[in-house]
Amino acid sequence: MTPDLQEDIRQRKPFTSLEQEAQLSVVRTASLLVDAFEQMLKPFGITATQYNVLRILRGAEPDGLCRNELRDRMLTRMPDVTRLLDRMEDAKLVARARDSDDRRLVSTRITAKGLRVLDEVDSAVTAEHMRRFHHLGRTQLRTLIDLLSAVREKL
Amino acid sequence: MTPDLQEDIRQRKPFTSLEQEAQLSVVRTASLLVDAFEQMLKPFGITATQYNVLRILRGAEPDGLCRNELRDRMLTRMPDVTRLLDRMEDAKLVARARDSDDRRLVSTRITAKGLRVLDEVDSAVTAEHMRRFHHLGRTQLRTLIDLLSAVREKL
DNA sequence: TGACAAAGCGTGTTATAACACGTAGTTTCG
């Protein structure tokens, strides 16, 4: 990958502002990261979104989560959680059961198979994170994380 | 927006590594930025992807670009450029013409209407970039851009 | 120069995302 963004997307003119370049850099980098992540997950038969759901549900064990709570915790916006869960239920990765207290709620939990898939994937995921970020070193990683945090503050 | 990522996505356990937190931070921030960008563009009737295409084509005037060249310049991966351009052609934002030299190529150019839309959008886009990033200041923006560039180096 | 490989697009099809609406259960408040 060409590290220089202007060269990467073959833009003739320089960026009009640092602010513009920053936004494009964040979006471009995330896009490449997600693409690589999807590629890495492909052999395991799940998408990055599904991986995200499984991780959240593993963390929510043994209670499970209702649909909206799950949606709010996801890394990227996902308006149609219902059918995402439908597909994952078909794949036996999650199970749904209506709550007995509040019968409007449908609590979703990760299945044994879902946990097994996560276990299989985990080391590859860690390796992926390391491959992409370890070379930056602790100090720079901390700086990057803090700067991105400052960006989100105004969102 | 809650600037703390762990709180933002309501994760119970702390992140397992800085590398993981960095990846999640980049993806989360980009997701929020793109969402806000889409929202801002909505009144103008174009998506962020279409805006990206229009910008690229404006920069490529007066020559235009063929499909693959356009695809390679896009900020986020887009495998089905053909139908994206189909829709934009329907909306009269771009025009396609087969190249006379190499008749395999279809050169796409931005139309007068497309340029007009870009003109209308431009100030809103600049305002958006400023709103999200200006408060960081020159030095921090430069640092952020350089760090993201270093990340892309390993992709 | 004629066959063959490769490049550049488009199309058919399936999967997923996005949007609007409807239904059942729950809470609130007169």
Added chain:
DNA sequence: CGAAACTACGTGTTATAACACGCTTTGTCA
């Protein structure tokens, strides 16, 4: 206690993305 407002989901439908394949044109090389 009963109607209205609200909440949590699901469904129907349309738009867009993703994937595999095939056609046309071009370049190459025996």
